[in-house]
Amino acid sequence: MKTQRRNFLKIAAMAVLGWGVRPASELLAAGGGTASEGLLFASRHKVHVGPNALTASRWAMVIDTAKLNEKVMEDIVHTCHSIHNVPTIPGNQNIKWIWETHMDHLFLEDLHEYQPEAGAKSALALCNHCDNPPCVRVCPTKATFQREDGIVMMDFHRCIGCRYCMAGCPYGSRSFNFMDPRKHLETTNPDFPTRTKGVVEKCEFCAERLAEGKMPACVEVSEGALAFGDLGDPESEVRKLLAERFSIRRSPTLGTKPCVYYLV
Amino acid sequence: MYDKNKILIGLAVFVVFMTYPFWNNIGSAAYQRPELEKPKNAKDCVESVEFMRAEHMAMLNEWRDEVVRGGEHEYHSTANHQVFQKSLSKTCMKCHENKDQFCDKCHATVSVNPYCWDCHVDPKGEKK
Amino acid sequence: MLEKAINGSKVYWGWIAFLLLLMSIGAACYWQQLSHGLTITGMSRDVTWGFYIAQFTFLVGVAASAVMLVIPKYLHNYHKFGKILILGEFNAVAMVILCLLFIVADLGSPQRLMNVLIHPTPNSVLFWDMVVLNGYLLINILVGWVTLESERKQVAPPKWIKFFIYLSIPWAVSIHTVTAFLYCGLPGRGYWLTAVLAARFLASAFAAGPAFLILVTYIAKIFTGFDPGKGVLSTLGKTVVYAMCVNLFLLLCEVFTVFYSQIPSHMAHLQYLFVGYHGHGVLVPWMWSAMIMAVVGILILIVPKNREQDNLLIIGCLLIFIGAWIDKGLGMIGGGFVPNPLHEITEYVPSQLELGVSLGIYATGFLVLTILYKVAIGVKQEIE
Numbered sequence: 108m109k110t111q112r113r114n115f116l117k118i119a120a121m122a123v124l125g126w127g128v129r130p131a132s133e134l135l136a137a138g139g140g141t142a143s144e145g146l147l148f149a150s151r152h153k154v155h156v157g158p159n160a161l162t163a164s165r166w167a168m169v170i171d172t173a174k175l176n177e178k179v180m181e182d183i184v185h186t187c188h189s190i191h192n193v194p195t196i197p198g199n200q201n202i203k204w205i206w207e208t209h210m211d212h213l214f215l216e217d218l219h220e221y222q223p224e225a226g227a228k229s230a231l232a233l234c235n236h237c238d239n240p241p242c243v244r245v246c247p248t249k250a251t252f253q254r255e256d257g258i259v260m261m262d263f264h265r266c267i268g269c270r271y272c273m274a275g276c277p278y279g280s281r282s283f284n285f286m287d288p289r290k291h292l293e294t295t296n297p298d299f300p301t302r303t304k305g306v307v308e309k310c311e312f313c314a315e316r317l318a319e320g321k322m323p324a325c326v327e328v329s330e331g332a333l334a335f336g337d338l339g340d341p342e343s344e345v346r347k348l349l350a351e352r353f354s355i356r357r358s359p360t361l362g363t364k365p366c367v368y369y370l371v
Numbered sequence: 372m373y374d375k376n377k378i379l380i381g382l383a384v385f386v387v388f389m390t391y392p393f394w395n396n397i398g399s400a401a402y403q404r405p406e407l408e409k410p411k412n413a414k415d416c417v418e419s420v421e422f423m424r425a426e427h428m429a430m431l432n433e434w435r436d437e438v439v440r441g442g443e444h445e446y447h448s449t450a451n452h453q454v455f456q457k458s459l460s461k462t463c464m465k466c467h468e469n470k471d472q473f474c475d476k477c478h479a480t481v482s483v484n485p486y487c488w489d490c491h492v493d494p495k496g497e498k499k
Numbered sequence: 500m501l502e503k504a505i506n507g508s509k510v511y512w513g514w515i516a517f518l519l520l521l522m523s524i525g526a527a528c529y530w531q532q533l534s535h536g537l538t539i540t541g542m543s544r545d546v547t548w549g550f551y552i553a554q555f556t557f558l559v560g561v562a563a564s565a566v567m568l569v570i571p572k573y574l575h576n577y578h579k580f581g582k583i584l585i586l587g588e589f590n591a592v593a594m595v596i597l598c599l600l601f602i603v604a605d606l607g608s609p610q611r612l613m614n615v616l617i618h619p620t621p622n623s624v625l626f627w628d629m630v631v632l633n634g635y636l637l638i639n640i641l642v643g644w645v646t647l648e649s650e651r652k653q654v655a656p657p658k659w660i661k662f663f664i665y666l667s668i669p670w671a672v673s674i675h676t677v678t679a680f681l682y683c684g685l686p687g688r689g690y691w692l693t694a695v696l697a698a699r700f701l702a703s704a705f706a707a708g709p710a711f712l713i714l715v716t717y718i719a720k721i722f723t724g725f726d727p728g729k730g731v732l733s734t735l736g737k738t739v740v741y742a743m744c745v746n747l748f749l750l751l752c753e754v755f756t757v758f759y760s761q762i763p764s765h766m767a768h769l770q771y772l773f774v775g776y777h778g779h780g781v782l783v784p785w786m787w788s789a790m791i792m793a794v795v796g797i798l799i800l801i802v803p804k805n806r807e808q809d810n811l812l813i814i815g816c817l818l819i820f821i822g823a824w825i826d827k828g829l830g831m832i833g834g835g836f837v838p839n840p841l842h843e844i845t846e847y848v849p850s851q852l853e854l855g856v857s858l859g860i861y862a863t864g865f866l867v868l869t870i871l872y873k874v875a876i877g878v879k880q881e882i883e
Contacts, residue, residue, distance in 0.1 A: 144440055148622050154442035192492075199543035199845050212841035216763060232841070241686055247625035248614040254442065262439050263490065267614050268537075268607015270547040271625055277687025279840040283547060283607065286538035297460055300490040304536030305607030318444050358840075361686040 144252070149243050151255045159320040164339030165257045166236065166312055167366040168323075169348045172210075172227035174332035180207040180231060183325045183333070187310070190324055192301040194291035202282035204310040205233040205325060213357055213369070226371070231333075233325075234259065234280040234310040235357060235365030242272035242281065251307070257338075257366060258312045268305040277361050281309045338366065405480050408472035417462065418450045431459060431487070459491045468495055500648065503877030504870045510722065511873070518866045525859005528852045529604065537607055540853040545845035546836040550828075550853050551605035554860075555598045557828040559632070559678045560704030562594035564712040565639060566671035567705055567738050573664055579734065582879070583727045585650075586719070587712055588643035589871035591671075595636040597864035604856055624680045631674045638667045643871075651878045675700045682835065690768035690834045693756075699749045700827075705742035707823040709735050710816035715868070717813060725876045733806040736816065740800035743819050747793060750826075767842070768834045779844045782833045785825050793822035 144152060156162060187193070187205050194202055209229050210218055236259045243253050250265040251272050273281045284304045292301065299315065302308055312335075313323035326333045336343035345368070348354075354368040372378060416423055418430075434457035437443040446455045446462075455462050467473045470493045478485065507515075532539050542549040565587040571577035572584060603609050620626050642663050649656035679697035686692065713732050719725045757765045770776045772786045796818030805811040838844050849857075 147619055149620060152440055152442075155437075156442050157445040160442075160444075199545065200538055201544055203544075208841060212843060215842060245623050245625065245685070247620050247623040247629070248611075248618045249620050250614070252440065260439070264435055264439065265611070265614055265618065266608065267611045268609075269605070269625065270607065271623070271681075273547040274688065274835075275685050277685075277840050279545070279687075282544055284536065285540075285542070286536045295492055297492040297494045300460070300492060303486075303489045303608075304538075307607075314442065318442060358687075363686065 144249065149246070149249050149252060151253050152260075154254050154256055156318050160318045161320055161322070163256050163337030163343075165238070165337060165366070166317075167257070167336065167338045167345050167368065168236075168312070168326070169334040169336075169345045169354065169368045169370060170231060171332050171334070171348070171370045172230045173370070174330070175227060175230055177207075179328075179330055179332055180229070182328045183231065186324050186328045189294065190296050191299055192288070192292055192296055193308075194288040194301075195293070196286070196288075196291045200283075200285040202284065202288070202308065204282070204308070205231055208232050214355065215358070217355065217358075230369060231325075232278070232280070233367065234312075235278055235363070235367045236310075236312055238364035238366060239362060241275040241277065241363060245271045245275040247271065254314075258314055259309075260311055260314060261306075261308055263300070263302050263306050263308065266306040268307065270307060272307055277358055277363060278365075281307050283307050405476040407476055408469055410466035410468070413466040415451045415453075416466070417446065417448050417455050422450070428485075434458075459487060460494060464494050470495065500644075500651065500874050500878060501870075503874045503881075506877075507873065511869075514869065515866065518862045518869070521862035522859050522866070525856050525862060528855030528859065531852055532604075532856060533609075537605075539850060541848050541850040543845050543847065545839040545843065546832070546847035548605070548832055548836070549847055550832075550849035550857055551601045553828045553832045554857060555601040555605070556678060556700075556831060557707070557824055558594045558597045558601070558864075559674055560700065560707045560823070560827065561711050562591045562598070562635065562708065563671055563675065563701075563704035564594075564708035565591040566668055567709045567735070568712075569664060569668055569671075574668070579728055579731050583712070583716060583731060583735075585643055585647050585875045585879075586716060586872065588639045588646075589875055590708075590712055590715065590868065591639040592636060592643065592871060593864050593868035595632055595639070595674075596867055597860060598632055599636070600860045600863060601857075604860060624677060624684065627677050628681060631670065631677050635667070635670050635674050638663050638670060642667060643875075647875060647878055651882060653882065672701065675704050682831070687840050688835050689762075689765045691831075693753060695749050695752060699746060699753075702742050702746035702749060703823045703827055706739050706746055707820050707827075709742075710739045710820040710823075713739070713812065713816045714820065715872070717809070719872060719876060723876050723880070725879065730807075733803075733812060736800055736806040736812050739816055739819055740797055740806075743793060743797055743823070744801075746823070746826075747797070764842075767838050771837050771844075772830055772834045776838060777844060779837070779846050781846050781848060782829060785829055789822045789825035789830070792818040793826075796822060 144150075154162075184203075184205055184207065188195070188203075191204065193204055196202060207229050208231075210222075210227060213230055213232055236257055238257060240253060240259050242251050243249075243259060246252075247269065248265050248267060250262045250267070251259060252262065253259050268283070270283055273283060284302050284306055287304045288301055289295075295301065313321075313325075316323060321327075323333075323335055326335045334344045334348055336345035338345060340346065348370065349368060352370045354370045356365045356368055359365065418426075423430075434446070438457050444456055444458075446457045448455060464470070470488070528539075540549055540551075565584075568580045568584050568587040572580045603612060606612065615626060615629055642660060645660050646656050676697045679700040682688070682691035683693060683696040713735055716725075716727050716732060720727070754769065757769055767776055771780065772782055774780065775783050796815045799805050799811055800815035800819070805815065833847055837846060
């Protein structure tokens, strides 16, 4: 009796393993999502936009620090945060997608102390949508992922809130929802979701507007201070600006290949 | 068997608990599909009623991944050959404006709690 | 064998009741966290990992206690460690369970935990951490249970268990290495971006793990009369002190590299920890206490005669354990995130609710440890 039972259990276990191969491989191949996602390793997601969308081979932003001023930066931050339902939370558990900060904080030791008096003292910080993003590399669920056109996106549905991406980002561009954001929203834009507590969020280069053929909101209200375009198109506004004037990026020696350029 | 009495009593208690839904509902009416408020300003939904009743959950999940991860915003309806935007707030809820009288009615009856509206804004919700 | 855990003295049941009380306090605090979000903790936009992850990082090290017994016994035939080997393995089980609980407690959306399995991502070190931690848990449960069961029945353990015992050695090294790799591959965090981090993690693990094991074995001896054997604990004390020496040496290597190179972004973190940075320095007294404790502990335990005396061995192990806990359990996180990538400073101190949840989690781990030790010692005393 005993040996029969043991043999039965052994054969049953083998059978379960065998029968499990096909469903397991189907689950893995699907990536649990749509076909644009790669198998296992994080890879650039194909983008299937509609006919009206703006497309590019590599989106980038150029910020002209000379054209920024207090009012423009305030408008930019206010516009971005209000159309994306970014809450205004007092204290250090705050959320910001784009914000004004001192040039020293943006470029750390890259800028010496003998800069021209008339030069910009502050500029905008936002996600750099790096070409080699460490945040995407470390995300355990591919909740943050990179599109073929270079935009680093967030899938708020999949994020487990481990905040590894926040530790990985060398620019401090990411924010976490420590609490329910709806408690700190004065107005809500019904055309864009809010997020819940427990997920990470950041600037997405207004991918939802690009899909409708519109430029990112910050660019539209920037009065020409922000330019946005395709690095792969030599005739694009961004390429022309980069060819005309000297520009720098934040901490490029880290190998992240950031795609937000600052004209100084 | 050992402890025969304890086992049989325990087994009887277990069976009673497990079959509770069945014997508790003897004599009650059959499941009544709740009366849903139809949209005032639209005739056709994205798909047929039968399809939506059975598939709207899976369809919304597919839309979610296709929009967020694939950037694919356009939905080509098989029922009426129109193109819709894949969005709960911007498409579904533009017609089905009243979440209480439409969405919640069935969900409450079958006791499911989708958490879509934790994030996706219910357009009329703020006014309550 | 679990029936050994339900026959105990009043003291045993009192301890269990106390642990259950702490667990319910922890559960109440965690309920607050589930309702309101991680806002109840002291974490912020700049310091996004805090006490929970720090405890996980430290406890991975304590789980190493098993391998420091397995290597001498199975690779070098040092059979004196045979009696306490099961205590090391069961300790590893309890510690890894604690690690996993702390990780889950830290998640912002724990209901989506399974996403790590549904969407496996081999380029993420967190994925591999999940793999190695769960693997080590299973290996130790399997090896511990099978060897204990065989010992109880007075037969040799089955031959196939040898494979898992040998596997547990590189696997133990891997849990620390992978946990260190979580930190040391991040380009923006200068305090962690050092090749030596994995080595430091292993060194402090091999100090803290056996130190903890020595301490709990003494506690077991007091409450159950379990005798580990003559000279066993003092020999294990050698591992503790030499590992801590390596740990301190590696730290001094870091100090030299950072301060001789004079790179500001690297110096900033060590300055924040040991002398304060721009007026902020909440961790300074803690770090110096840790250093003093570590040095005193080493000085006590480095003398072989001191290790033979129970009192001195206990004090030395306690000092080294607490020193290692402060260094890894408080210093790692604070030092890594302060200052932030924009050179701004947001300090971090765990909140009361955060400590409450941690207390509950620690109580859970100790409950597992108590039950497993009761079983192991019960079996050992039965066969005598």
